[in-house]
Amino acid sequence: MTIRVLHIFAPNFRQRFGGPVFNWQLYFSKWDDPSIEHLVLDTEAGKILIAKEAFDFDLSGPQKVSGLWERLTWAVRLLWGLSKFATQYDIVHFHLIWWGSLLAANWARRRKIPTIYESVLLDSDTPGAIGNERLGRLKLNYLQKFTGILAISEGIAEDYLNHGFSTTQVHMQMNAIDTDLFKPLRDPKAREKLRRDFNLPLDASVLLFTGSLIQRKGVDLLIDAFIQVSKQDPNLFLWLVGPKDRSENPSMDEDFVSSLKQKVMNAGLSGRVNFHGMIADRTRLVQAYQAADVFVFPSRNEGLPNVVLEAMASGLPLIVSDLPGLKTVIKPNDNGVVVPIGNAQALAQQVKLITENRGHGHIIGENASSYIQSKHSLAVWQREIAGYYHQLVRSASQQCKTGRY
Numbered sequence: 001m002t003i004r005v006l007h008i009f010a011p012n013f014r015q016r017f018g019g020p021v022f023n024w025q026l027y028f029s030k031w032d033d034p035s036i037e038h039l040v041l042d043t044e045a046g047k048i049l050i051a052k053e054a055f056d057f058d059l060s061g062p063q064k065v066s067g068l069w070e071r072l073t074w075a076v077r078l079l080w081g082l083s084k085f086a087t088q089y090d091i092v093h094f095h096l097i098w099w100g101s102l103l104a105a106n107w108a109r110r111r112k113i114p115t116i117y118e119s120v121l122l123d124s125d126t127p128g129a130i131g132n133e134r135l136g137r138l139k140l141n142y143l144q145k146f147t148g149i150l151a152i153s154e155g156i157a158e159d160y161l162n163h164g165f166s167t168t169q170v171h172m173q174m175n176a177i178d179t180d181l182f183k184p185l186r187d188p189k190a191r192e193k194l195r196r197d198f199n200l201p202l203d204a205s206v207l208l209f210t211g212s213l214i215q216r217k218g219v220d221l222l223i224d225a226f227i228q229v230s231k232q233d234p235n236l237f238l239w240l241v242g243p244k245d246r247s248e249n250p251s252m253d254e255d256f257v258s259s260l261k262q263k264v265m266n267a268g269l270s271g272r273v274n275f276h277g278m279i280a281d282r283t284r285l286v287q288a289y290q291a292a293d294v295f296v297f298p299s300r301n302e303g304l305p306n307v308v309l310e311a312m313a314s315g316l317p318l319i320v321s322d323l324p325g326l327k328t329v330i331k332p333n334d335n336g337v338v339v340p341i342g343n344a345q346a347l348a349q350q351v352k353l354i355t356e357n358r359g360h361g362h363i364i365g366e367n368a369s370s371y372i373q374s375k376h377s378l379a380v381w382q383r384e385i386a387g388y389y390h391q392l393v394r395s396a397s398q399q400c401k402t403g404r405y
Contacts, residue, residue: 001035002034002035002036002037003035003036003037003090003091003390003393004037004088004089004090004091005036005037005038005039005089005090005091005093005389006039006040006041006048006082006085006088006089006091006093007024007038007039007040007041007093007095008041008078008093008094008095008096008101008104009021009024009095009096010066010074010095010096011043011044011070011071011073011074011077012066012070019120019175019303019305019306020095020096020118020120021055022306023175023176023306024051024055024095025055025057026176026178026378027176027378027381028051028052028054029052029055029056030378030382031051031052031382033382033383033386035386035390037050038050038051039088039089040055041078041081041085042054043074043078044077046077046080046081046084047081048081048085048089058280071098071099074098074100075098075099075100075101075103075104076100078100078101078104079100079103079104079107082104082107082108083107086111089113090113090114090393091113091114091115091116091393092105092113092114092115092116093118093150094115094116094117094118094146097117097125097130097139099139101117102142102143105117105142105145105146106142106145109146112396113396114147114148114392114393114395114396115146115147115148116146116147116148116392117143117146117148117149117150118150118152119149119150119151119156119160119303120152120156120303121156121301121302121303122153122156122159122301122302122303122323122324122325123301126156126159126160127140127143127159127160127162127163127164127165128159128162128163130143131163140163144164144165146169147169147392147395147396148169148170148171148388148392149165149169149170149171150171150173150388151170151172151173152173152174152175152303152304152325153172153174153303153304153324153325153326153328154324154325154327154328155303155323155324155325155327155328156172156303156324156325157170157171157172158324171388173381173384173385173388174304174328174375174376174381175306175376175381176376176377176378176380176381176382177306177309177310177313177372177376177377177378178282178378179313179373179376181282181286182286182289182309182310182313182372183286183313183314183369184290184314184366184369185290185314191290191291194287194291195291197287197291198276198287198288198291199274200239200274200291201237203235204235204236204237204272205233205235205236205237205293205294205355206237206238206239206292206293206294207222207226207236207237207238207239207292207293207294207295207296207355208239208241208288208289208292208293208294208295208296208311208316209222209239209240209241209242209295209296209297210241210242210279210285210288210289210295210307210310211242211297211299211305211307212242212243212249213240213243213244213252213256213257213260213275214252214253214256215253215300216299216300216301217299217300218297218299218300218321218342219240219260219298220256220259220260220263221298221342221344221347222240222296222298222347223238223260223263223273224263224344224348225296225298225344225345225347225348225351226238226269226273226348226351227263227264227269228344228345228348229348229351229352229355230267230269230272232352233355236272237272237273237274238272238273239274239276239288239292240273240274240275240276241277241278241279241285241288242276242278243277243278244257244275244276244277244278248277248278249278257275260275261275285310286310286314289310289314290314292316293316293317293355293361294316294317294319294351294355294361295308295314295317295318295319296318296319296320296351297311297319297320297321298320298339298341298344298347299320299323300321300342301323302321302323302325303325304325304326304328304329305325308326308329308330309329309372309376312329312335312336312368312369312371312372313368313369313372313376314369315366315369316365316368317336317337317354317360317362317364317365318330318336318337318364318365319336319337319338319339319347319350319351319354320336320337320338320339321338321339321340321341321342322338322339322341323341326338329371329375329376331367331371333364334364335364335367335368335370335371336364336368337350337353337354337364
């Protein structure tokens with residue numbers, strides 16, 4: 001039996017390059033289990049597409065943010081599409097919880113079609129945060145009607161369970177990484193060539209950050225820590241890779257980025273900090289990880305970001321914030337280093353320690369890479385998510401027979 005999973009993304013998913021789009025483009029392209037067929041509802045075109053074909057687009061260029069009118073028209077088209085193609089899918093997998101998707105999920109539930117919501121960001125799309133929103137209680141009421149909640153980290157799963165969602169409803173399914181692509185580079189000459197290609201200093205200790213240059217990601221803390229350590233270590237270099245202005249991400253706070261650059265300039269470190277911008281090409285992004293020495297990610301709020309898994313798979317020693325989502329994969333001083341959230345001084349201390357003790361950093365990086373290979377490869381992820389889809393359909397079928405759905 002082939003299970004047909006219909007995925008619901010934002011109306012402009014081809015121009016909205018958040019984590020879910022990045023992740024699922026990879027998952028769709030590598031999927032090889034014939035028992036699951038992935039489909040995408042294209043609300044603008046008014047048709048269902050094979051997911052692999054629908055997601056065959058370049059993850060670069062200007063991004064787009066949906067306005068209120070676009071969300072309203074999308075909701076109408078979504079309900080129309082689900083109704084029109086109701087016989088062409090077995091599960092609806094939602095990747096956002098706008099009001100339109102909540103109403104659509106309720107529609108599907110009334111027709112005994114299993115629904116999934118994939119929750120990816122702690123303190124944003126989890127019950128603890130939603131309950132504080134305007135009409136949050138009503139939104140939670142709709143959310144509780146989903147057949148399944150797919151949580152990408154332990155912290156997210158715990159938030160749902162702590163707010164009355166059942167253990168049979170909440171399923172933890174962490175992200176996967178293409179470990180054939182993201183892997184350590186152990187050839188010193190090849191690494192030196194990459195540094196030349198990226199115009200990085202050959203002999204410096206290169207700290208890498210990847211992600212949007214926004215306050216939530218803690219980039220300001222990283223700059224503060226770098227300034228502290230640089231006073232003692234003239235061989236340190238900071239490489240910031242990710243959207244830095246509205247041409248790369250329309251929701252960027254350009255004033256915040258300007259303040260970061262001003263802070264670096266005031267410290268006299270402009271020559272040792274590179275605001276690189278976004279790297280959309282996956283192969284080039286792999287090379288960025290391989291060219292660096294240490295990965296630093298002092299975010300204030302996350303689910304389980306791909307960049308952390310990518311850095312681990314690439315064999316980089318990493319320093320991250322003590323966030324619930326990251327505790328799922330980071331074992332302190334074994335495959336990563338953890339610092340208190342929002343503490344630039346503690347971050348500076350750990351940067352100093354790990355750059356001074358390269359042997360220890362190498363061990364952490366090797367442990368990180370081995371962990372990702374065993375726990376977060378695409379093969380492991382595909383086997384687990386396919387099993388989850390089959391379980392949902394079996395459970396729904398059984399409940400229909402007993403009249404409990």
